[in-house]
Amino acid sequence: MGPLDDITFGGGGLDRVAEIRPDSQAVAELLAREDARVLPLWRGRLLIAQGRLAALPAGHAAFDGADEPPVLLGREASGAGLFARPVSDWAGAPERPDPAEAVADPRIAAGRFVELRGAMAGLGSRDSELAAMARAVLNWHAAHRFCARCGAPSRMAEAGWRRDCAACGTPHFPRTDPVVIMLVTHGDAVLLGRAPAWPETMHSVLAGFVEPGETVEAAVRREVAEEVGVAVGPVRYVASQPWPFPASLMLGCRAEALGRARPVLRPDPAEIAAAHWVPRQEMARIFAGENARIAAPIMGSIARHLLWNWLAGRLD
Known part of the structure; x- marks a missing residue:
């Protein structure tokens, strides 16, 4: 296990x-x-x-x-x-x-x-x-009540796992959107960010949708570079989580920021309101509820699991 x-x-x-x-x-x-x-x-x-x-x-x-x-x-x-x-x-x-x-x-x-x-x-x-x-x-x-090809009404088929267009016969299948969610570290510090719409204390690891024709590894590197201006090296898959809000598959990954010095964070204000390198010891205080500025991700989320297992040394 x-x-x-x-x-x-x-x-x-x-x-x-x-x-x-x-x-x-x-x-x-x-x-x-x-x-x-x-x-x-x-x-x-x-x-x-x-x-x-x-x-x-x-x-x-x-x-x-x-x-x-x-x-x-x-x-x-x-x-x-x-x-x-x-x-x-x-x-x-x-x-x-x-x-x-x-x-x-x-x-x-x-x-x-x-x-x-x-x-x-x-x-x-x-x-x-x-x-x-x-x-x-x-x-x-x-x-998805209507056909994406011709606009005619569609009907449920295969016990709800397909919709068929009555006009052009096109079958449609439930959609799942792949999302990379990545624990990025540099030495003994982990990268946390906060989206503009989130409460002031709510922070998490970075995440973003995989684009068409893109690998998981390329998506991780692109998203981290776009959101905080940091380049990362090899990317390792860790685990996944279905995320029905509305219908995503979170692909949990691990990556290390490049460079000997800790990279300066340049958050994209449209995506990230604040970003921080958080040392492991401070991350332990966050999970203990002892940091008034940063709260750990919600219970049950893959973000929390990634951070907790990194904190426990199980992802190294």
Whole structure:
């Protein structure tokens, strides 16, 4: 087991049953089973009850009026199917997207629709994998109702893992955007930055989207040079994390800044509001909550895992 194997959204061993997605009859039989469960997505929020991801029966009133079938996520060891589907504003839903407001349904014990970013650190590996899948693929469906080639309406196919254009026949598949996120060091110091829209104390390692025709290593070097004006040497892949905000795959890397002297940081103000070289000892104080100016990245994020494992000497 590696140092990042327990990362949030890192995978819970779910049987995704990809082999039955094209078989509409098999999918319908799975959905018709009495033990089938459907994860509801309401206004971008997932249902959490007693610290766990909660699901509803396939025939629950929350799904009345849904204009597309549920998406097949996978299958439990018992054989029960797991699906995801957007919900309408049924009578049991809160009137506002308030995470403190409970769902008025006696079958859901203290259930609340919660923004996933705030709840992700408390979810187990299985629940976090399901949550990432459900949020990413349902958001994709909501944003891709029409064919990108001809503009005609498209329809769901393969249990939600494809959309087909009824006019020109073009198939469309869920999109995942690759993002490099890199722990850059120079000697015993690590590079932290803050985006302009973030709170004053919020800092993280640098990150950026991979461009078409670009390798992961080239993307790391380009992003670091663009954002803070620093050249880095060899790039090493460490681990990845699905990031369903809305649908990215974070590719965690490690790189060392070039030069004997610590490079001067020249932040691009459009991307980086502040950047710092932080010594290892000071990083330990940040994780301990003893630095009033800089806070560690949020729990469950790959940025936090990269920094914590570097601090512990597991990435050297």
